Amino acid sequence: MVRSTASEAGAASTAGAQVLLDLRDIKRRYVLGEATVEALRGVSLRIHQGEFVAIWGPSGSGKSSLMNILGLVDAPTSGEVTLEGTPIGQLSDDALTDLRSRKVGFVFQSFNLIPVLSALENVMVPLQIQGVGASQARERATQALKDVALENQLHARPDKMSGGQRQRVAIARALVTEPSLVVADEPTANLDSENSYMVVQLMRELNRSKRVTFIFTTHDPRLLDLVDRKLLLKDGLLHTDETVR
Numbered sequence: 384m385v386r387s388t389a390s391e392a393g394a395a396s397t398a399g400a401q402v403l404l405d406l407r408d409i410k411r412r413y414v415l416g417e418a419t420v421e422a423l424r425g426v427s428l429r430i431h432q433g434e435f436v437a438i439w440g441p442s443g444s445g446k447s448s449l450m451n452i453l454g455l456v457d458a459p460t461s462g463e464v465t466l467e468g469t470p471i472g473q474l475s476d477d478a479l480t481d482l483r484s485r486k487v488g489f490v491f492q493s494f495n496l497i498p499v500l501s502a503l504e505n506v507m508v509p510l511q512i513q514g515v516g517a518s519q520a521r522e523r524a525t526q527a528l529k530d531v532a533l534e535n536q537l538h539a540r541p542d543k544m545s546g547g548q549r550q551r552v553a554i555a556r557a558l559v560t561e562p563s564l565v566v567a568d569e570p571t572a573n574l575d576s577e578n579s580y581m582v583v584q585l586m587r588e589l590n591r592s593k594r595v596t597f598i599f600t601t602h603d604p605r606l607l608d609l610v611d612r613k614l615l616l617k618d619g620l621l622h623t624d625e626t627v628r
């Protein structure tokens with residue numbers, strides 16, 4: 384049940400902004416032996432460039448399933464996903480991998496930093512995967528860490544950093560490739576309430592300053608105060624879609 388439609392609600396805050404992601408009637412079914420789980424049961428949604436969006440809802444409502452599809456890491460069982468006008472379902476595996484690495488950055492609840500690498504080296508990794516040369520990668524990663532106020536921790540390893548600092552490194556790593564979209568599934572699940580708020584505030588500032596679209600999931604209602612738009616998922620359906628500002 385959607386009380387205000389995605390397109391109406393999105394248009395209210397994003398007049399003139401281009402559609403970044405368009406999901407039409409997305410269903411995701413998991414089959415485990417005899418059992419079938421209908422994790423998403425028909426989600427239609429439009430995300431515009433520059434939006435700052437939270438997806439919230441009870442455990443098991445389909446948030447991670449939807450995030451995997453929004454981040455192009457999983458394909459729906461049925462329905463269509465379009466990113467900047469490109470229908471995803473028609474791409475080869477190689478083309479999809481290339482598009483995802485250029486357009487999407489990821490932030491994870493458990494940070495997923497490489498423990499033996501410094502903060503700077505962790506942030507350089509996605510650039511090196513893209514084939515960017517070492518000195519340029521170092522320069523861009525240094526700037527990305529400055530953007531999250533960690534210029535004094537360039538050479539620290541993750542195990543010497545607090546949870547909030549580790550998540551800031553992960554945000555720098557997500558942004559260093561200059562993606563159109565950052566997808567963050569429960570980015571504050573392993574942080575205390577003060578650090579949770581600071582991390583979402585930081586994502587908000589970067590969303591504004593860099594005009595990058597952010598979509599994150601959360602269980603924490605306080606964090607919803609910081610968003611443009613909140614989507615409530617229940618039982619695999621988009622229940623409400625509210626544009627806040």
Ligand SMILES: Nc1ncnc2c1ncn2[C@@H]1O[C@H](COP(=O)(O)OP(=O)(O)OP(=O)(O)O)[C@@H](O)[C@H]1O
Nearest residue numbers: 413414415420422441442443444445446447448449
């Ligand atoms: N890989 C999978 N195989 C089988 N079932 C799955 C798989 N991933 C998710 N599910 C099921 O799909 C439903 C939705 O799960 P999903 O993880 O998307 O929800 P969620 O809202 O992110 O939950 P949580 O807040 O607990 O992380 C649940 O019933 C879950 O058990």
